[in-house]
Every structure is written in structure tokens, then in C-alpha cells.
Amino acid sequence: MPGVIIVLLFILAGILTGMNVNIPYSSSQYIAVAILACLDSVFGALNANLNKKFKMNIFLTGFFGNSIIAIFLVFIGTKLNVDIYLAAVIVFSGRLLNNFTAIRRVIISRIEENKDNIKDEVKKAVNNKKKKVVKTNIEE
């Protein structure tokens, strides 16, 4: 639990500082692509965590490396007058959606497992009671 609180505090602090920062319009494109890259990394981390494959160094390098490369792509695009940033946007949003799908599947399958377990337990309990009743009848 303290971990979740720490993470939430960081997010809250980020939003509060972000509210007071003004990004000039010409650099908004860079920031937008960087945000996409970061979001992709975070969703990827969530997915890996649910599958118990999460590794801290992979998350950190991916987070910063992806965003830096995305910004670099936008920069090159402006220099060459080609909208290369579109490639970054498409790839990152595609991966984001894939990650989200994977997360959804894992969570839904877990919920279903839980339901099955509960049903089994209920059945067992009912059977036990029946057996007891039968036993007492025989004893009588």
C-alpha cells in the first residue's frame, strides 16, 4: 500500500507542477509525441507487471529512451520537412492499444478464475452439509 501512495503522490505533484508550466506552441508537437512514448512505456510496464515479467531497468531505459528517440524523430522531420513524427505516433498508439488489450485480457481472466473458485467452494460446502445430514440420519 505505501508503494501505491508514493506513486500517486508523484503523479499528483506532476499534475500540480504541470498546471503552472506553459509550453510554447512551436514545441507542443515534441511534447505530444514524448507523452505518447511515455504513456506507451507505462502501459507496457503495467502489462509486464501483471504477467510477472516486470524489470525496473527495462522500464526506465524504455521510458526515457523512447521519448528521446520520439523527440529526435520529430526534430529530424521538421528539418527534412517530412512528417516523420506520424510514424512515432502510429507505432506508439498501436503499442498502447495492444498493451491495453493484454491488460484487459489478464484482468478479465483473473476475475473469471476467482468466480469459478468461489463456485467450487460453495459446491463443496453444500456437499459437506448434505453428507453430514445423511450421516446423522443413518446414526438415528
Next chain:
Amino acid sequence: MSKDESQNVVKGQKFKEFIKKYSVIAYVAIGIPLFILSMLLAAQVNSMSNNEAVLEGKREAQLADDLVNLQQEYNELKKKYEDSSKVVNEYKNNAASNNELISSMKKEIEDLNNLAGTSNLSGEGIIVTLSDGQKTDSLVHDSDVLTVVNELKAAGAEAICVNNQRIISTSAIRCVGPVIQVNYQKVAAPFEIKAIGNAQYLESALTIKNGVADVLKELGVGINITRQDKVDIPKYEGSLTFKYGVSSEE
């Protein structure tokens, strides 16, 4: 002392245990990127919703930045100009009440202002309205406006404006796509050309047989001329500084 030290050591160990138990370092390591992400998100949303000129494309983005800067500069300069013109006015008023010589100079300045187009004028004159005709090829062109203005000048107009753009010695009238540029300001049809001068002379200069009015009517351009006892002409809004020309006496 030794007790205190041992207590400190115990405290430190507890702290270390706490950190290990809940893996605080790992969560902080996750939290820092999330902090950056949420900050970027909030900043982006914040500045995009503040920005009125959300245009598309890189070039336009740059232009928007430039525009904002120039507007700020313009506002600052305008403020400066207003301040200094206030000072000039004060001097003028003081001087005028004190000295007759200076009052005559003031008169001269007024005349020069009228001539240069840096003062509002009103007086007898005419208003010519040019409007696009029904046919596609009977639009009002820059040359039509220019001809009318030229004709008015030749007929002795003292001050002329096109859609409230004062015509001064450096004014240009030219075609910029679907509109016309006067004093580097875009103006569009219908064009209202105001002129101060002898109304009768001005009107007859245009309506003379085979004159400008006839030619324009033949082309299908709508032209409407009205005489007025009082025509208001605004002053020139741009700056009037010469960069290359220096007055020489000879």
C-alpha cells in the same frame, strides 16, 4: 553516548527494514517517470487550452509564436508612443499659451500634419462607393480604385481615404489575391473612397462624359457618388519615418 549511538543504529536499521519491506526505492523509481509524464500531460493540456491560435503545421506554429511576440512588441511600442505624444501635446499646449511665435509654429505643424496625413480631417467633400458588379468579370480591381483616387487628386482633393485607410505620399494601392492592399492593410469590396475638397469639382471630375464613372459603369462595376457637407477622414495609422532619404539643401 553508547546508548544513544546504539539507539540511532537501531533506528537506522528499522528504517532500512521499512524501505526493504515495502521496496520504497522501486516505487520512487517508478514514481519519478510518472511524475514527468503527468507533468508533461498537464502542461500540454494547460497550454493547449490557453492557446487561442491552435493552428496546424510547423510553419504556422512558428508564425503563431512570431505573431504573439510581435503583438506584444506592438502593444509596448504603442504605449510608448502614446506616452510620448502626451508629452508633446503638453509642450504644445504650454507653448501655445505662452508665445505667439510658437503659436504660429503650431499652425505650421498643423498644416504639415494635414499634408502628411497624420491628423483627422473633416470638411466638404464626396463619397464614392465602388461595388462588385453582377458579372464575374466585373469585379472592382486595384487599378479602378487607383484611377478614381488619381482623378480625385487631379481635381484638387485635399485628403483621400479608401475604406478608412488614409492615402498619403507613400501609400500604395495594389492587388493581393481576392482583396486590395492599401497602406499594407487589406481592404475588400465595396470600396468607400472619401475625399475632402470642392464637392462640385470632385464630382464632375469623375462624372465627366467618357470619364472614370462612365468607363467603370461600362465594365459593370457599381459606382455611386454622393456629395456631402461633412466628410470625416481618419489619420494615417502607420509610422512615418524615413530610413534612406535625407533632406539636402540645394
